[in-house]
Amino acid sequence: MKRTFSLILIVLFVLAFFVGCSKDLKADDNVVIEEPNQNNEDKLIEDEKAPDTEAIPEETQDIDPKEKIDLSLKPNEAGQIMVLMYHNIGEEESEWVRTAENFKKDLRVLYEKGYRPISLKDFVNNNINVEAGYTPVVITFDDGNQNNFNIIEKDGEKIVDPNCAVGILEEFNREHPDFPLKATFFVFGSNPFRQRDLLEYKLNYLIEKGFDIGNHTLDHNDMSKANEPDKIQKYIGEQAAFIEGIIPGYKVNTYALCYGGRPKDKELYSYLEKGEYEGNTYKNIAILNVGWDPSVSPIDKAFNPLAIHRIRASETKVDGVGMYDWLSVFDKHPERRFISDGNPDIVTVPKKLEDKVDIEKLKGKELYIYEE
Numbered sequence: 609m610k611r612t613f614s615l616i617l618i619v620l621f622v623l624a625f626f627v628g629c630s631k632d633l634k635a636d637d638n639v640v641i642e643e644p645n646q647n648n649e650d651k652l653i654e655d656e657k658a659p660d661t662e663a664i665p666e667e668t669q670d671i672d673p674k675e676k677i678d679l680s681l682k683p684n685e686a687g688q689i690m691v692l693m694y695h696n697i698g699e700e701e702s703e704w705v706r707t708a709e710n711f712k713k714d715l716r717v718l719y720e721k722g723y724r725p726i727s728l729k730d731f732v733n734n735n736i737n738v739e740a741g742y743t744p745v746v747i748t749f750d751d752g753n754q755n756n757f758n759i760i761e762k763d764g765e766k767i768v769d770p771n772c773a774v775g776i777l778e779e780f781n782r783e784h785p786d787f788p789l790k791a792t793f794f795v796f797g798s799n800p801f802r803q804r805d806l807l808e809y810k811l812n813y814l815i816e817k818g819f820d821i822g823n824h825t826l827d828h829n830d831m832s833k834a835n836e837p838d839k840i841q842k843y844i845g846e847q848a849a850f851i852e853g854i855i856p857g858y859k860v861n862t863y864a865l866c867y868g869g870r871p872k873d874k875e876l877y878s879y880l881e882k883g884e885y886e887g888n889t890y891k892n893i894a895i896l897n898v899g900w901d902p903s904v905s906p907i908d909k910a911f912n913p914l915a916i917h918r919i920r921a922s923e924t925k926v927d928g929v930g931m932y933d934w935l936s937v938f939d940k941h942p943e944r945r946f947i948s949d950g951n952p953d954i955v956t957v958p959k960k961l962e963d964k965v966d967i968e969k970l971k972g973k974e975l976y977i978y979e980e
Contacts, residue, residue: 684958823892
């Protein structure tokens with residue numbers, strides 16, 4: 609009897625277990641187990657990759673480049689620019705000779721006072737690219753004497769004489785890379801720099817380094833004594849053709865007047881600018897005087913590229929209008945000095961000088977007038 613009762617209890621327990629499981633399954637009948645699919649995986653990946661929209665700044669419009677110009681530097685691109693005139697580098701200082709040490713001093717003073725060289729061609733074309741707050745300066749040498757550019761032999765190699773003008777400029781540029789290798793050498797005759805066997809080497813070397821070669825006529829001709837168109841065109845045209853024949857693709861289009869002389873007949877002035885000799889044409893974009901004062905800005909109404917003023921880079925017999933005299937003037941009157949805005953595409957001028965600006969001379973640059 610007891611055994612029968614025990615079996616009944618076991619059976620009832622087993623039945624109760626299965627009934628409970630069945631109830632659990634029914635209770636879960638409405639639960640849908642969603643299997644993974646490609647769409648859900650893509651959404652998950654997208655969610656993981658989605659950037660934090662709060663961290664992305666709103667797009668801003670391009671800033672007007674004029675707003676980046678530092679007006680506290682008092683930019684004045686209608687100011688004056690010194691075009692320096694050198695001749696010789698020699699052992700004894702004189703009216704037309706600068707010693708190597710004094711030339712080095714000149715470069716050092718210019719650098720420390722915030723002057724930076726630009727090419728004559730860039731000056732004339734109003735293509736002035738100088739760091740903001742600094743002033744462009746144009747360096748020129750007349751005559752093309754050997755002390756301007758001398759090559760010496762050392763251990764069987766050609767090297768630039770460290771005491772010639774080119775050597776000094778190159779060394780200063782190595783020490784001060786922000787003082788560019790920019791200068792124009794006006795040469796005359798068939799033997800520029802007076803080392804005939806190195807003529808081709810020298811002229812091409814200068815151009816490759818970023819210097820320029822200008823015209824100083826065939827025989828250092830004084831144009832005040834030239835009274836015929838044919839003579840003027842020969843003096844300029846033959847010399848230009850000679851140099852261009854040595855430097856492939858180079859155009860000689862700047863000219864420094866010998867002795868500052870111009871034809872007495874003003875009707876002949878046009879031949880200083882352009883002409884032709886034996887089928888070779890020339891056209892000068894710049895003609896330089898001997899000079900005694902700084903040039904006006906290339907955007908100034910008074911600027912004449914065919915009569916550019918120069919300053920004698922000397923301390924001997926300069927009559928109070930030499931390089932150091934003008935440096936002193938600019939130190940005392942910085943408002944007279946060209947001060948770059950740092951943007952070569954914008955010409956920045958204080959309001960008080962607006963009337964000096966010739967819009968056509970901007971050469972496509974934007975004019976920015978500001979109140980001081």
